Amino acid sequence: MSPAAPPVFRRVWPAWLALLLAALAGATWWWAIGRPVALPDAPSARIACVSYAxxxxxxxxxxxxxxxxxxxRIDADLRALSQRFDCVRTYSQGQGLSAVPEIAGRYGMQVLLGIWLGGDAKSNAQQVALGIATANRYPQVVRGLIVGNEVLLRGxxxxxxxxxxxxxxxxxxxxxxxxADVWEFWLRHPELAGSVDYLTIHILPYWEDQPVPPEGAVQHVAAVYAKVQQAFPGRRVMIGETGWPSAGRPRQAASASVVNEARYLREFLRxxxxxxxPYNVIEAFDQPWKRAQEGTAGGYWGIFDAQARPKFxxxxxxxxxxxxxxxxxxxxxxGVLFALAGGRRPPHRPAARPAAGRHGQQQHAAWQYRRALYACRDGWEWALSLAACALALLTALRLARWMVAARLDGDPAPGVPPRLAARRLAVRAGVLRPAARGRRALPGFSAGPVLAAVRRLCAARLAGRAPCGRAAAAGGTLPRPVAVAAGPRGAGAGSRPHPGGVAMAGPEPAAGAAGAGGVVAREALGGAIGAARRAVVFGDSQVGGCGRGCCLITSIPVDHPH
Incomplete structure (x- = not known):
């Protein structure tokens, strides 16, 4: 007859159920993101124009x-991009970008040439001079000159x-x-229309003040485009930026993902x-540097990733x-790691419970690593993230070992009578046989001394601290398991009295087994409880033992009050 699970674990079944559900949810989430999602096809894999940095x-x-x-580097990029795009848009001059029109011309591409403007008048003057010179040098390649990008938005x-x-x-x-600026700024400053040949507006449903979910994003673009056309009748309007990020935090119902980026671009192209x-999509390649300015999402608007691999x-x-x-x-x-950390489970402990916790924990760790893979911007952030993950793992391992120790400790639940608690401890320790069904157990049983004796039996430090083999070699004999007498304070037949009313059966040990003035008890590792079990789980060097499947040698001084 196997002992029942202790009350403390029967009381926490909702926690185990929650862990099981969390593990199932984690497994389902990983399975779901690996399923192919059917999306409408784009009319063509070729795109009119794309932002290039x-x-x-x-x-x-x-x-x-x-x-x-x-x-x-620019040549290698444009050679690859020319297979899918007719045009590229740049945002600034200098830093090697002035070579873009010449190289693009080799591959039959056109360029929307960008001039970067900001608050520095000297830098603005340099950008303007370079842009004018480049546009005049390659008039057949430069399709348009974009003077300033969202400078009103930035103020x-x-x-x-x-x-x-x-x-x-x-x-x-x-x-x-x-x-080029976000569409609202054209509506706020319509006077600028007289200074340009055509309007270039940015419509980014993900970044709107009221973010738009991907399912309705293209309808939003169509509505905004029509609104701007109505505000500037007869003027040509180009969408200079539109797209969707493949990673980053969700903004209300606007969720960043590879599937949503593919959905948006395909529907927009249709x-x-x-x-x-006329339109231009943002952008050709992921830009990791943008994460510092715009958060994680800022770095993942590319149709290709940072290694120039297509995402979809x-x-x-x-x-x-x-x-x-x-x-x-x-x-x-x-699960394997936790099993090794937690040690052997007792026979009465179901394996499914800790397994659920382990699997849920590790699925969450894998999810966290995946998030860090997208969000970490430099070595420092990676070090912090990995340190946090390592700390969480060590905490979980420590918790797993604590759970084993707590399971083995068998602390009684609040409200359980001391006599019943002591008897349960004795039964779980293997030092007391469970009472037969329908029969009153232990009449006149004194709970306090037995409770203390059983705990101290398993928790007392060794006098000898020697493994079984060394104890035997020293001339000692290993006693049989201790039994607790079922009676009032006193000794049963064949037992020797112990102060405090606990009778312990078995032969007197030899001196070499435990030292003078002590009583030696042999407990099988599978039956040890309390602090001794916790010490074994945590590797406490103060508690002796012979390792798995052998024994603990515990000394209880005879003059102990219990």
Missing amino acids: PFRLAGETPLDARAYISPE ELSPARLAGYLQQVRAAVGVPVTY YAATVHM AMQGPVTEEPRWWLGWLAAAAG
Whole structure:
């Protein structure tokens, strides 16, 4: 007859159920993101124009004045992009980008050339001079000149100063000139329309003040585009930026994911083909440097990732995470690790309970690592993230060992009578046989001394602290398991009295087994309880033992009050 689970664990079944549900939810989540999602196909894999910035490798940023991209790098990028795009949009001059029109011309591409404007008048003057010179050098390649990008949104220039730069550039070049900003700013400053050849608006449903979910994003774009056309009748309007991020925090119902990016771009291209409007999508490659300014989402608007690998196709199903099975693998590895950390479970302890906790924990750890893979921007952030994950893992392992110790400790539940609690401890220790069904157990049983004796039996430190083999070699004999007499204070037949009313059966030990003045008890490792079990689990060097499947040698001084 196997002992029943102790009351403390029967009381926490809701927690085990929650762990089981969490583990199932984690497994389901990993499975779900690995399922192919059917999406409408784009009319073509070819796209009219795409934003291009070559700052995609670790540590590269246009904010570094010393940054420089070689013509060879730009050539490799544009050669690959020419297979899918007819045009690229740039945002600034210098840092090697002035070579873009020449290289793009080799591959039959056109360029929307960008001039970066900000609050620094000297830098603005340099940008304007370079932009004018490049546009005049490659008039067949430069399709338009975009003077300033969202400078009103950032508040770095007034509308009047911006209009001055627009007029200066417009008078010096023979290509169309425009300014690009979020669509609301064109509605707020309609006077700028007189300084440009056409309007360039940005419509980004994810970044709207009221974020738009991906399912309704293209309808939102169509409504905004129509609104701007109505505000500027007869003027040509181009969408200069539109797209969706593949990673980052959700903004209300606007969730960043690979599937949602593919959904948005495919649906937008279908819409753009019906209205024949000029457009540019953002962007060619992921830009890790943008995460510092815009958060995680800022770095993941690319159709290609930072290693120039396409994230998805324009036809057929799309999978969010092709390596979804790594989450299950992490859960399985975590289960093995926790099992090793927690030690052997007792026979009465169901394996499914801790397994659920382990799997749920490791699936969460795998999810956290996946998030860190997208969010960490530098070595310092990676170090912090990995340190936090390691701390969480160590905490979980420590908790697993504590759970084993608590399970073995068998502390009585509040409200359980001391006599019953003591008897349960004795039964679980294997030193007292359970009473037969329907029979009153232990009449006149004194709970306090037995409770203390059983606990101290398993918790007392060794006098000898020697493994079984060494104890025997020293001339000692190992006694049989101790039995607690079922009677009032006194000794039963064949037992020797112990102060406190606890009678312990078994022969007197030899002196070499425990030292003078002590009573030696042999407990099988599977039956030891209380602090001794906890000490074994945590590797306490003060408690002796022979290792798995052998014994503990515990000394209780005879003069102990219990």
